[in-house]
C-alpha cells in the first residue's frame with residue numbers, strides 16, 4: 001500500500017492508495033560483487049510453441065542475458081581467472097586474444113572490471129561496428145589481413161606473438177585453453193541440471209571453440225550417470241558433423257554458412273577430451289536456421305542470432321528423434337542486435353539466396 005505522505009507530495013492518487021500490491025518475489029540472488037559476479041546464473045526458458053509441437057519439453061539456456069550479451073562471457077571470465085591463478089597475470093597486466101566476436105566483448109567487460117588492458121587481433125574482413133564496439137569498451141584492436149590458420153600471419157598467431165614480447169601479459173587462447181571448457185563444467189552444466197531438477201534427456205548445441213558443448217556435455221554425462229544424450233549441431237562448411245558420423249575421420253573444409261561464431265575446421269583441444277561423449281550429430285542447413293530466427297521472434301518474442309536459431313532447430317530435431325515426453329535443452333547464445341542489418345535485410349537475404357527460407361506470413365519482419 002502507498003503511504004499517505006507519498007499522497008501528500010502528490011506522487012500518488014487516492015485510488016493508488018486503495019490498491020494493494022501483489023508483490024511476487026521468486027528465487028532471487030543476493031547482490032553480486034562487480035560485473036563479473038553478474039556473469040552466469042541465466043534463466044532457462046521453456047520454448048512453448050516448439051514444446052507443444054513436439055510433445056517434448058524444449059528449453060533454451062538464456063546466455064544472451066549475460067552482461068556482455070553472449071555465452072562467451074563465462075569463458076572470458078574463466079580464462080582470465082585461470083591466468084590470475086597461475087600467476088601469469090598480475091595487476092595492470094595485459095590480456096591478448098585473437099577473436100572477431102563475442103569472446104572479445106566478454107573479455108573487454110571482464111578486463112575493464114578487473115583493471116587489465118586488452119589487446120585484440122581480428123581479421124580485417126570484420127565489420128567496422130565490431131571494431132568500434134571493442135574500442136569503446138577499452139580494447140586495443142589490430143585488424144590484420146585474413147589469412148588461413150596455417151599462415152604465421154593468421155590473427156591467432158599474431159596474438160600469441162604479441163604476448164611473447166609483452167611483459168605481464170597472457171594470450172588466453174580460447175580454442176585450446178581448457179579453462180574455457182571448465183567454465184561450462186562448473187557453471188552452465190550444473191545450472192541446467194539444477195533448473196530442471198535432474199531431468200535432462202537430451203542436450204544439443206553447435207560449437208565454435210567447443211567450450212560450451214564439451215563443458216556442458218561433461219557435466220551432464222557425469223550428473224546423469226551417462227543417461228543424458230549429448231549431440232553436436234553443425235552448420236554447413238564445418239567438419240565436425242562428418243567427423244562424428246564417420247567415427248573420427250577429418251575431412252577438408254568446404255562450403256560455408258551464414259551462422260557466425262560456430263563451425264570448425266578441426267577438433268580443438270577443448271573438444272578433444274569430450275568428443276567421445278557426443279553420441280550423434282545433426283547438420284543444419286542455413287535455410288532452417290533463418291526460418292527459426294523469424295519463428296523465435298514471432299512465436300516466442302525472442303530476438304536471437306543465427307547460431308541460436310540453429311541450436312533451436314537442432315533441439316527440435318533431437319526432440320522428434322527422442323520421442324514425446326522427453327526434456328531437451330539447448331543454448332540461446334546471443335541476441336540478433338549485432339546481426340540485424342543482415343538477418344532482417346531483404347537485400348542481404350536475397351544475396352544469400354535465403355529470402356525463400358522466411359515463411360510468407362513472417363515476411364513482415366523484414367524491415368531493413
Ligand code: PMP
Nearest residue numbers: 207208209210211212261307333
Ligand atoms: N554462438 C555464438 C554467437 C558465438 O559467438 C560462439 C562462440 N564463438 C558460439 C555460439 C560457440 O561457443 P563455443 O566457442 O563455446 O563453442
